[in-house]
Amino acid sequence: MIGYLAQRLATGFVTLFGVALIVFLVMRVIPGDAAVMMSGAGSGVVSQEELQQVRHQLGIDRPLVVQFADWASHVGKLDFGTSLRTGSPVIEDISRRFPYTLEIVVLSMIIAVGLGVPAGVLSAWLAGTWVDRILQTITIIGLAAPSFWIGLLIILGLVFFFHWSAPLFWQPIWIDPLTSLSQLIWPSLAVGLRQLALIARMTRSIMREVLGEDYIRTARAKGLSERRVVFRHALWNGALPIITLIGFEIAALFGSLIITESVFSIPGLGQYVVQSILDRDYPAAQGIVLILAAIVVLGNLAVDLLYGLLDPRTRVQGARA
Amino acid sequence: MTEVTSDALAAYAGFQPAIAPPQPTRGARILRLMLRQPLGTLGAFVLLVMVLAAIFAPYLAPYDPTAGDPSALYKPPSAAYWLGTDAFGRDILSRLIYGARISLIVGFGASILGVVVGTAIGVTSGYFGGWYDSIAQRVMDAMLAFPMLLLALAMAAALGSSVHNVIIALAMPIVPRAARISRASTLVLKTTTFIEASRAIGCSNMRTIVQHILPNTFAPLLVIATAYLGLAIVQEAALDYLGAGIQEPQPSWGLMMSGSATSLALTAPWIVLFPGIAITLVVLASNLLGDAIRDVLDPKLNRTNL
Numbered sequence: 001m002i003g004y005l006a007q008r009l010a011t012g013f014v015t016l017f018g019v020a021l022i023v024f025l026v027m028r029v030i031p032g033d034a035a036v037m038m039s040g041a042g043s044g045v046v047s048q049e050e051l052q053q054v055r056h057q058l059g060i061d062r063p064l065v066v067q068f069a070d071w072a073s074h075v076g077k078l079d080f081g082t083s084l085r086t087g088s089p090v091i092e093d094i095s096r097r098f099p100y101t102l103e104i105v106v107l108s109m110i111i112a113v114g115l116g117v118p119a120g121v122l123s124a125w126l127a128g129t130w131v132d133r134i135l136q137t138i139t140i141i142g143l144a145a146p147s148f149w150i151g152l153l154i155i156l157g158l159v160f161f162f163h164w165s166a167p168l169f170w171q172p173i174w175i176d177p178l179t180s181l182s183q184l185i186w187p188s189l190a191v192g193l194r195q196l197a198l199i200a201r202m203t204r205s206i207m208r209e210v211l212g213e214d215y216i217r218t219a220r221a222k223g224l225s226e227r228r229v230v231f232r233h234a235l236w237n238g239a240l241p242i243i244t245l246i247g248f249e250i251a252a253l254f255g256s257l258i259i260t261e262s263v264f265s266i267p268g269l270g271q272y273v274v275q276s277i278l279d280r281d282y283p284a285a286q287g288i289v290l291i292l293a294a295i296v297v298l299g300n301l302a303v304d305l306l307y308g309l310l311d312p313r314t315r316v317q318g319a320r321a
Numbered sequence: 322m323t324e325v326t327s328d329a330l331a332a333y334a335g336f337q338p339a340i341a342p343p344q345p346t347r348g349a350r351i352l353r354l355m356l357r358q359p360l361g362t363l364g365a366f367v368l369l370v371m372v373l374a375a376i377f378a379p380y381l382a383p384y385d386p387t388a389g390d391p392s393a394l395y396k397p398p399s400a401a402y403w404l405g406t407d408a409f410g411r412d413i414l415s416r417l418i419y420g421a422r423i424s425l426i427v428g429f430g431a432s433i434l435g436v437v438v439g440t441a442i443g444v445t446s447g448y449f450g451g452w453y454d455s456i457a458q459r460v461m462d463a464m465l466a467f468p469m470l471l472l473a474l475a476m477a478a479a480l481g482s483s484v485h486n487v488i489i490a491l492a493m494p495i496v497p498r499a500a501r502i503s504r505a506s507t508l509v510l511k512t513t514t515f516i517e518a519s520r521a522i523g524c525s526n527m528r529t530i531v532q533h534i535l536p537n538t539f540a541p542l543l544v545i546a547t548a549y550l551g552l553a554i555v556q557e558a559a560l561d562y563l564g565a566g567i568q569e570p571q572p573s574w575g576l577m578m579s580g581s582a583t584s585l586a587l588t589a590p591w592i593v594l595f596p597g598i599a600i601t602l603v604v605l606a607s608n609l610l611g612d613a614i615r616d617v618l619d620p621k622l623n624r625t626n627l
Contacts, residue, residue: 011462014459014462015459015462015463015466016463016466017463018459018460018462018463018466019463019466019467021463022463022464022467023475026475026476026479027475027479029479029480140605140608140609141601141605143604143608144551144601144602144604144605144608145597145600145601145604146555146558146559146597146600146601146604148558148559148562148578149558149578149593149596149597149600149601152578152593152597153593153594153597155586156585156586156590156593156594158586159586159587160586160587160590251468252468252469254468254471255468255469255470255471256470258468258470258471258474259470259559259562259563262562262563263562273471274474274563277474277475277478277565278478278563278564278565280478285475289467289471289475292467292468292471293463293466293467296465296466296467296468297466
């Protein structure tokens with residue numbers, strides 16, 4: 001087990017190194033470097049010498065290899081440098097924004113799992129009835145609708161019916177949990193809807209398969225209550241692929257987050273990464289992309305480990321110790 | 322129980338055993354396929370209508386999609402402007418029809434490009450193996466670790482915002498996913514006897530790959546190409562919305578929504594409403610078509626009906 005874990009962590013580390021290299025190179029390819037953006041050279045007031053000076057200060061006039069080695073060695077010490085845009089250390093910016101993003105992720109997963117799994121079970125149990133058909137229609141539309149459009153519709157609805165206005169200040173959860181939850185529940189709904197639809201459809205197809213198994217017939221024949229058959233015998237056995245899907249979806253969730261945070265203008269990681277990339281804020285963009293990728297890699301690893309834990313058949317050879 | 326075969330029945334009734342039934346014509350087969358997959362047919366039909374609308378946009382659109390009428394700002398849907406007008410007095414319907422061009426070109430372009438490049442990488446790395454395979458796999462892993470939209474966003478920012486750059490940017494996240502699937506099926510195919518036979522009779526690597534491996538990876542690749550068609554269209558809209566994609570005054574569905582929803586809510590909600598419906602419709606259509614293609618090509622996958 002330890003050996004397997006070490007091997008997976010090593011692979012994950014190589015992957016993250018690749019991510020670092022890709023994001024570093026992509027950021028360098030973006031036309032109009034940070035010096036130009038910072039000094040507002042578009043106006044034509046800044047001379048080439050001044051630009052060169054800014055570049056030298058930022059250290060971006062050095063060869064790429066040197067820059068990368070320099071950055072990588074700092075990242076190794078969890079020092080992501082200073083944001084060119086906000087002027088504060090990137091790690092500080094990120095840790096200030098992370099709670100909002102984490103709260104949305106957790107809330108939207110609660111919405112998606114809490115409604116998606118029951119909806120899927122119900123749909124499978126009532127397969128072919130009008131309840132199933134309505135749920136199937138809703139979920140297939142939910143999969144097709146872009147999450148940022150759902151977010152926009154939620155805003156439209158809130159403004160229209162409740163004269164809602166975007167909060168000027170997003171309350172952090174540790175200061176005023178109730179206000180924070182009531183503010184972030186709406187973006188979480190926008191983010192979670194797609195996951196809800198996906199989980200509901202997945203749960204339905206898995207449950208339909210499981211409900212057709214012999215041991216379910218046996219359980220029914222034994223005279224177990226239908227509730228016990230569905231929840232205890234069927235759902236428990238179908239749980240594994242559902243959990244896997246949920247694990248991978250947490251990674252996909254960051255994709256919807258990036259844009260939904262911009263729609264709601266929430267000062268979270270999503271908006272930060274978009275602004276950093278668009279403003280060519282090298283240290284910030286590189287740092288945050290690397291951290292997001294690390295979350296994805298660790299998330300996938302966690303899913304694999306959980307899988308081995310829940311289903312002994314999938315355990316890797318020699319990983320039993 | 323006595324077995325009563327149809328032959329016995331026919332003999333009893335004094336009929337000649339039936340001669341082989343006539344092969345159904347191609348048209349009849351397609352018709353039967355369509356009847357068996359009504360949702361897929363609906364999806365294909367909706368996509369076809371959208372493609373036709375995009376092609377014949379100049380004949381269909383009632384107004385110029387980029388020229389606004391200053392006397393008709395924020396007009397609600399009416400007989401003159403079926404879906405209303407936007408902040409510049411531009412007709413929303415006309416912009417939607419022209420916007421279909423960008424969405425469909427980018428969607429098809431990105432999914433085809435991504436699948437083709439991904440397949441080239443996946444099939445060759447699966448076939449040749451060795452250090453080339455290891456390096457390719459590590460690069461693909463790294464690309465997979467990016468949230469899809471993030472990779473596309475960084476690429477779009479790097480390349481600049483023209484239609485073909487947006488296509489390349491959106492193809493990037495598809496590449497590793499297509500590579501993974503085509504590599505997996507190549508690895509399976511490599512162990513089969515017919516590939517061994519093709520090598521034994523002296524086929525070059527190139528010929529083995531192109532003639533024997535590629536056609537057999539086609540089914541799963543077609544399935545993911547249709548799956549990513551919808552995703553590419555959504556992400557294109559997202560890039561435009563964020564300002565990293567197609568630029569004004571071009572009519573793109575994502576761009577059409579990028580005003581402030583809070584301020585539009587009370588004045589002109591239709592500006593946000595209709596482009597989203599258009600995107601949902603085209604993605605829904607491509608998802609339905611993709612599901613149907615998967616069901617037809619790979620019956621084994623039928624049950625995981627996502």
